[in-house]
Amino acid sequence: MSDPEIPDPVLPPPGPTAGPTTPHRPLRSFVLRAGRMGSGQVRALAELGPRFVLPFSAQPPDWTAVFGREAPRILEIGFGMGQATAQIAAARPGLDFIGIEVHEPGVGALLREIRDRGLSNLRVVQHDAVEVLARMVAPASLAGVHIYFPDPWHKKRHNKRRLIQPAFVAQLVGRIKPGGYLHCATDWQPYAEQMLAVLSAEPALVNSATGYAPKPEWRPLTKFEHRGLQLGHGVWDLLFSRR
Numbered sequence: 640m641s642d643p644e645i646p647d648p649v650l651p652p653p654g655p656t657a658g659p660t661t662p663h664r665p666l667r668s669f670v671l672r673a674g675r676m677g678s679g680q681v682r683a684l685a686e687l688g689p690r691f692v693l694p695f696s697a698q699p700p701d702w703t704a705v706f707g708r709e710a711p712r713i714l715e716i717g718f719g720m721g722q723a724t725a726q727i728a729a730a731r732p733g734l735d736f737i738g739i740e741v742h743e744p745g746v747g748a749l750l751r752e753i754r755d756r757g758l759s760n761l762r763v764v765q766h767d768a769v770e771v772l773a774r775m776v777a778p779a780s781l782a783g784v785h786i787y788f789p790d791p792w793h794k795k796r797h798n799k800r801r802l803i804q805p806a807f808v809a810q811l812v813g814r815i816k817p818g819g820y821l822h823c824a825t826d827w828q829p830y831a832e833q834m835l836a837v838l839s840a841e842p843a844l845v846n847s848a849t850g851y852a853p854k855p856e857w858r859p860l861t862k863f864e865h866r867g868l869q870l871g872h873g874v875w876d877l878l879f880s881r882r
Contacts, residue, residue: 680747711782721749791827831875852878
């Protein structure tokens with residue numbers, strides 16, 4: 640039986656933003672925070688950006704032409720400073736990676752990693768992931784999705800801003816091929832519990848574990864995560880596959 644069609648997300652029409660009477664704010668994958676740019680990051684953006692940073696577009700690019708080959712593609716949402724992303728791409732050369740991040744220091748840092756490691760299987764989109772997913776990623780085109788340590792929005796009144804919510808997950812799953820996977824990780828237990836509930840309720844997903852999954856070998860420990868584990872903090876991985 641064929642998979643049910645998952646509709647594209649409804650995005651606001653182009654034009655001026657709505658005024659203060661707008662009843663709902665569209666989900667965004669980030670909150671833009673100011674960050675200090677080092678000289679190396681600035682130089683990397685100027686020198687490597689034209690080759691490795693793709694402009695946002697209203698339709699999917701020809702990814703085969705972008706990477707110069709046809710290979711399974713993995714999307715990462717919110718790669719931070721990019722060290723783990725680069726390490727994963729270096730360890731899995733047979734896959735192509737698309738990293739989404741809005742914060743310019745992180746983009747610059749990942750570009751330096753791409754240069755230093757000589758990576759050819761990694762590209763960056765500096766734009767909101769919700770819109771990238773809707774416009775630049777075709778249905779059933781991804782072999783996997785990584786979402787590592789998204790903003791947990793600790794305060795209860797801010798929980799509605801969390802990325803992992805039923806509507807977004809349904810849209811995300813529609814971009815994953817049957818048999819592909821969705822891998823999330825968080826160090827905030829209340830968010831882990833929400834992720835588990837939301838992902839388990841999505842009918843197109845199957846949990847690879849009973850509850851939380853062991854950390855897959857492909858996800859390296861970040862410095863922040865390692866420091867947290869030494870202090871006794873928990874980390875929860877969730878690994879689901881598309882039916």
